Structures are given as C-alpha cells and as structure tokens.
Amino acid sequence: MSHCINPNCPKPTDPLNAYNRICRQCGSQLLVQGRYQVVKLLGVGGFGKTYEALEKGTPKVLKVLVESNPKAIALFQQEAAVLQRLKHPGIPRVDPWGYFTYFANNSRTPIHCLVMEKIEGQNLEEWLHDRGNIPITENQAIDWLCQLAEILHQVHAQQYFHRDLKPSNIMLRAAIVRGSRTTEQLALIDFGSARAVSTTYLAKMAIGQKGTVIASKGYAPPEQENGKTMPQSDFYALGRTFVHLLTGRHPLDFYDPHTDRLEWRVAAPHISREMADFIDYLMARLPGQRPPNTEVLLQQLEDLKRANRHRKPVPMGLSPARGRRRKSPSVAGLRKIASPLMAASAIAAIAGVGLSEVKIYRYAIDRLHEYQQAAAEQVGRLGIDGGSTLEVTPVKAAIDRPQERAIATLATTDTPEEVTEDITLSNTLTGHAQDVRSLAISPDGQLLASGSFDGTIKIWNLQTGQPIRTLTSPNPGQIVSSVAISPDGRTLVSSSNSYGGTIQIWDLATGQLLASLSPGSSGAFVVAISPDGTLLASGSEKGSIKLWDLASGSLLQTLTGHVGTVYSVAFSPDGTTLASGSEDGSIKLWQLENTPSGGLNASIWRHLSGHVGKVFSVAFSPDGKHLASGGADKTVKLWNLETGKQTGTLLSHAGIVFSVAFSPDGETLASGSFTGRINLWDVDTGQRWETPEAHSRWVETVAFSPDGHTLASGSGDRTIKIWGVR
CATH class of the missing domain: 3.30.200.20 (Phosphorylase Kinase; domain 1)
Incomplete structure (x- = not known):
C-alpha cells in the first residue's frame, strides 16, 4: 500500500x-x-x-x-x-x-x-512491559549503562546533549548473532529535544536566564524542569532510567515529598550496594555532584564492571538455610509456609516508597510470582524431602522497618469467608495486541464486542469464541477505551481517550461506520447507552459528561461537577438516573428529566463519597435500588440509592478494583482487579465465591451475559476469558 x-x-x-x-x-x-x-x-x-x-x-x-x-x-x-x-x-x-x-x-x-x-526492535518501556515489568539484573544494567554512556560520549563530543533520555527513547535493536554470542545493541532515539552546548548558552544559564523547558516527569533533573539544562542533566536522566529498569517501576513511585528523596533501593534488593551508590551518584540533585563528563562516567563504569566480575549475584529475596539441612515439615508444609512469607517480603519491599496506584501493586504481584517459582525450583534442585527444608528470608527492609513489618503481617491475614460455586473457564480468546479495555455482550447473548488499546474493536461469536470481524477507526493511532451495545442489539458505540479521540457509532451486524462524534480534544474515556436506546453518555478526562441523542448524534447537554477523569458512567434500569465515577474519588447521581419542549434536563441528585482515591467503575443493580462501585482503595462498595448511604464494603481484593458488574438476577456481583483475579460475591450475604486466578495481569473489564450463565473478562494480558457460571 x-x-x-x-x-x-x-x-x-x-x-x-x-x-x-x-x-x-x-x-x-x-x-x-x-x-x-x-x-x-x-x-x-x-x-x-x-x-x-x-x-x-x-x-x-x-x-x-x-x-x-x-x-x-x-x-x-x-x-x-x-x-x-x-x-x-x-x-x-x-x-x-x-x-x-x-x-x-x-x-x-x-x-x-x-x-x-529504521531501528528494528522495541523501546525499553515496551520491552519491560512485555516481560511483566520484571527488573533487569545488575550485569545487564552495567552492560547497558556502558552502551548508553558510549552513545552520550558521541553526542556530547559534538557539543550536544539529549535532554529527553528515558526508557521510551531507548531502542533495543533486534539481537545480532556473532558466532556463539548474541549481542544486544541499544540505540538512543528522539533527538528533537537535543540542545547545542555553547559558551554563550552556558553563560546564560549561569546568570539565571531560562531556556526552553523540555522535561519528562520522573526523568528530568530539577534544573531542567526550571528551564536550565546542562550536559550533566543527561546523567541524571540516565540514573532515573535505570531506577525504572532495576525495579520495574516508574521512578516517581519512589518519591517521598516529605524528604524530597527517591527511596528506590528497597525495591531492588538484587543489586549490590556499589551499584545502588553509582545510580544515586548519577541522580545527585546538583549538576556539580554528578560525573563531570562522559570520560569520567565511562571510567567509573569500567571500575564497577571490574568489581562486579568478582561478586556473587545477590538473590532476589531468597537465601538457603544457614545450616545445610535440618528437620522440618514436609515440602508441602514448606510451600504453605513459604508463600505468606514471600508475599510479606514482596509487599514489605514496596511499602512506604511511593503512592502510584498501579505500579506498586503490579510490582508486589510480579515479585510474589517470581519468588514462588524460585522457591519451587530451589526445592527441586536441592532434592528436599520430608526431612529437610529451605529457609525463606524476607527482604531486609521488612525486618528493619516497623511500618513494613506491619504490612508484611497484614499480608498473611485471612481473606473473607468463601463459598464454593461452579465457575469454570470455557474459552480463552486471543487476537488483541494490547490491553483489552472494555467488553459488551449483545442483548441476545450471541455476540461479544471487545475494545483494546491496540486501536481495534473485535466482534466475537460468544458461544464458539470465533472472531467475526475486526473494526478499525479511520483515525489512525486512536486507542479504544470503551464499547457499548444498544438494547436492540443493532448499534455498537466505541470511544477513544486519545488526543482528539472520537466517539464512533457502528452498525453491529455489518461493521459499517455510521457516524463519528467529537467530544473534545481529550476524547471520551467511557460511553454508555440508556435502556431505551435514545441517549448516549460519555465521560472525559477533563471531568465533563456529555449527553447525546444516539439517533441524530446531536449533543444535548454537558454536565460538569467532577474534578479529573470520569472513568465510568452507567444508566439506571429505568433510564431516569445516570451514575458517574471519577478520578476525584466521588460518585455523582444525575437525575434525567424530559422537558415540556421535548428536550432533556440533567441535574445532580446525590453525591456519594466513601472511596479513598479514584473510582474506576459503577454499576446499577437490575432493580435499580442499589449501586456498586470499585476503586483505587482496593474495595467494592455497595450503596442504597434511596438513602444515599453505603450499605457494605467488600474488602478481599489485593489490588485496585477496575470493574464491577451485577448478574441479571441481581444476586451476584463480579469484580475484576489489578491482581488478575475475578471475585464473585453473593450480594445478600457478602460472601465471596471461591474463584480461580483468572488472568496473568490486571482485569480491566467484566460483563455478564443476559442469562447470567456466562461471564466475560478482559485483561492487560491481552486476552478475553469466557467463564461458565452455574
């Protein structure tokens, strides 16, 4: 083409x-x-x-x-x-x-x-994401640091500095095989921010004049955020980049505003103190406290490489027993004991070092799985039997810090009472190249629509799992953040929260694009269709909600009141109320009334507050008397809509709750969380069904079929899973 x-x-x-x-x-x-x-x-x-x-x-x-x-x-x-x-x-x-x-x-x-x-390969942000954000080893870090220092040496020698060094601007070229060796070559891209170094420029910086502020949050040094950039600014960004690579988390996750320090070391227990000291040296607050030039940087890296050759690798939270062997319970007992200890270590390792709702939990879960696998492998290697065991030592931080000890203790507490129901995995659907963000099932239960960050909508046969067609926006580069199907099953609506994103209306049967609506520069994060199929609601990243006439595509009203992204909107079963959940931690209920002239009037009816942090999902019960909400505080909350009072809090999630959905009979509530697990709750008793682990990454969306016997879930692992519920 x-x-x-x-x-x-x-x-x-x-x-x-x-x-x-x-x-x-x-x-x-x-x-x-x-x-x-x-x-x-x-x-x-x-x-x-x-x-x-x-x-x-x-x-x-x-x-x-x-x-x-x-x-x-x-x-x-x-x-x-x-x-x-x-x-x-x-x-x-x-x-x-x-x-x-x-x-x-x-x-x-x-x-x-x-x-x-064209450099074939992935950037390091993509590469790290695709390996589950597992940190790199110290040896790999030193090798990559040397490569990037050589590149910066070339750049600085030409009297330029880069000014935007970060994982997404570093490419990992396709591996080159030379004899028996496979070589990984890094490449630095995006020189649009590069600045020529001149005596005039440095003199201007010295007397306080500001240059153009080009700064990537979390990677740029303080002087760059204030419009004053030096060649040493690249070294600071290099250090921050390797904090990301050595921990699997964004540097700002570790920032403590009370001390103005980046407390990242506890999340990288596998690296040596010398390596950690070197990274901190690169990230010194003042340019004069960092390496003066690339020649010194390269020499220091050679010294670090030489010292590292004679150092044994630091284990990732595991150490063999101090004695060779000692009497202990069976291997089954060992694993039962080891799991909570490892969970405590993983959670303690990240406690108190940052406030990111997403990456902290991702790190804890990733580390837990790694440690469990490592323990099992170690058991196999040592030939441990019923008379021997392996001692699992928690990360030192969990022993030394009272706050983290407390969190480690909490990690081993019991979950809420569970009841066993029949839920089985029926099918796993693959085909999306990125996160599956939203799911919708047709009213007849035959079709499933899935929207993904890869920019596509896929239509599936829900019974067979076979793909029917793929819909792609005519506007390239737009992700799909939400999908909804009209009550008559004829219309599909999708939204994009990309810059300039649109709302698109499709013929579900043919896949024909019928209309595109422009909600504003920030696009639309979420869409929902009213029960009578006449209204479309969309929520934006700027805190507004727009109500549209679905048939004509005309904008009827814009609702304001939220501060921050509106993550979820839902219509009540009778269509008279709209609920919205937002980044500001609130839930708002809007009363929808038809005016005598045939127009629409929407006004705030109730404010519901109770979540600590963002509200990601809201859903009405089928009788319209209750609302469920899921949020960043790891809880599912139930609300009585007649009184506006909270009637219950479901606490068993170990991570952010991204999605909630009621079964058609209103007796069961499904919730999907950051841990990859789906929880099913008995709405009357609050008991949790015993459910299998659903996905390897966060569950972003859940949807029941009209008969309630099928549950679909979409995840950051790029799959859709179909569950039979009895």
Missing part, C-alpha cells in the same frame, strides 16, 4: 493507491521526493506523525511535522542536524538528503520531513 502524507487528504489509506504515483483522493505525490514509498503509519505525536517508508525496498522511518509554528520547525530541523552529524550504531543514521520539505497538491504550505534509519 502507498500511504498519502497530505494532512488534508480525505482518504490517505485508499487501497487503490497501492500502485499509483499520484493519490486518487487529493492528487498529491505518493512517491515522496521521488524515492520514498510510504507504506504505513507507525504513530502520532504532539507535533507530527511517524511512518514506515521504503527506499528501494529498505525500511526507513519518515517523520512528518504537522505543526507549522516556528518553534516546532526549529526543533525538527535541530533533530535533523544532530543526527546527520552523529555516526554510531546506537544512533539512527540520517543521510545528508534525509531532511526536506514536501508540498501537497494545490498547497503552498511546506510539510517538513525527516527520513532516518
């Missing part, structure tokens, strides 16, 4: 352009500069678009600037100049002719373009 890069082309992906030199839709040249065939869109950023292009069959990356303001153009030209001067396998190559301007048909506005080498 040939892709048209004219920003005003009505259909840039016209399949009939495959063998054309001129776009059928707008008349623009498809062979850019007479040499580059644009084959697909790779991504959309704040200022431009990135494409894959072929030059005589060789894949290249084509960056196209869509903003025409002078500052954006200057940064774009600067990136081209930097890359043309740098020659290193860790830096994308740009040919002398790689920067140019392109004119679309009948346009006098130049489109600025930059063609560079």
